[in-house]
Amino acid sequence: MIIYIFKRIVTFLFIICVLAQISFCLVYFTPYSMSNFHNLNFIDAYSAFFKQLLQGEFRLLTGETVLFFQTLLATFELCILALFVALLVGLPLGIFLGLSNINWLNNMIRLGSLLLYSCPIVMLVIVVMYCLSPTWTISMNFDISPSVTGTSLLEILASTKASKWQELFEQFHYLILPIILLAIQPSIMTIQLIGQNVKNTSRQNFIKMAIIRERSPFKILRRHLLPNSIPATIPQLTYNTTTLLFSTMVIEILFNRAGLGQWVMIAYHHHNYFIISIAILACGTVISLLTLLGEISAIAIYPLRHKEYYV
Structure with missing residues (x-):
């Protein structure tokens, strides 16, 4: 298992290195990229780019500083919180859907899931905003500097302020609605995948043998059914990280929350191709890290799972 995890980490680092090379080429060879690398030769610009990348910030010709890690952290936190809520909601409903024999209730859950999943995230956010507060207008301020970043939860926890717990509560209060809206599609996918895997696993012969030997349905569920169905679902959920990242960026734009979404929108509005090239690296990093x-x-959860990749 350790060797398998090590190989995956090496693959992740290789992907990040390739994305960094592509991002540097876009920065260096694109005209009017607002970067300060055009005054240097290729070797010096290459060294300066990766030095600033390791420091987590880039300097523009205008003197502004682009905080790479802080912007990336704000979006990554929103994705992780949405995935946590999706698992918290989708796991019990998926198990219930896979084990339940109530046809009308299963059909209602599937119908509601399909309706919500087919609804575009932009329309869903606007409808929810309109229903919750008719006076709440969507503000999209394009005059914000690209260096502005959102306040992440880790930054608040790491601060030494006396009021950090109050700020943390206020940040959570602000993020409740974006997280709920962002977690709708991952929750539906979790319900469908877990329900299908639980239903297929429950029909296996070893589950039928466990039902004969075990008296407690809870032990059958905990010892046999879940360990053989849940691990197969987690890699399938990570295949949709691209959709999750796109939805996160849309949520950040609509809720006017600084992050990758606002970053790319402001850069596109000002034709700042340097920011767009760095955003490609940031998006690839988030997707690869979530995977x-x-x-x-x-x-x-299930160490024997890695043998399936070598069959």
Whole structure:
């Protein structure tokens, strides 16, 4: 298992290195990119780019500083919180859907899931905003500097302010509605995948034998059914990280929350191709990191899972 995790981490680092090379080429060879690398030769610009990348910030010709890690952290936190809520909601409903024999209730859950999943995230956010507060207008301020970043939860926890718990509560209060809206589609996908895997696993012969030997349905569920169905679902959920990241960026734009979404929108409005090229690296990093965490989580839950990749 350790060797498998090590290979996945090496693959993740290789993907990040390739994305960094592509991002540097876009920065260096694109005209009017507002970067300060055009005054240097290729070797010096290459060294300066990766030095600033490791420091987590880039300097523009205008003197502004683009905080790469802080912007990336704000979007990544929103994705992780949405995935946590999706698992919290989708796991019990998916197990219930896979084990339940109530046809009308199962059909109602599937119908509601299909209706919500087919609804565009932009229309859903606007409808929810309109219903909750008719006076709440969507503000999209394009005059914000690209260096502005959102306040992440880790930054608040790491601060030494006396009022950090109050700020943390206020940040959570602000993020409740974006997280709920962002978690709708991952929750529906979790319900469908877990329900299908639980239903297929429950029909296996070893589950039927466990039902004969075990008296407690809870032990059958905990010892046999869930360990053989849940790990197969986690890698399938990570395949949709691209959709999750796109939805996160849309949520950030609509709720006027600084992050990758606002970053790309402001850069596109000002034709700042340097920011767009760095955003490509940031998006690839988020997608690769979420996929890596999903694979490691599946192996941690069920270590024998990694043998399936070598069959």
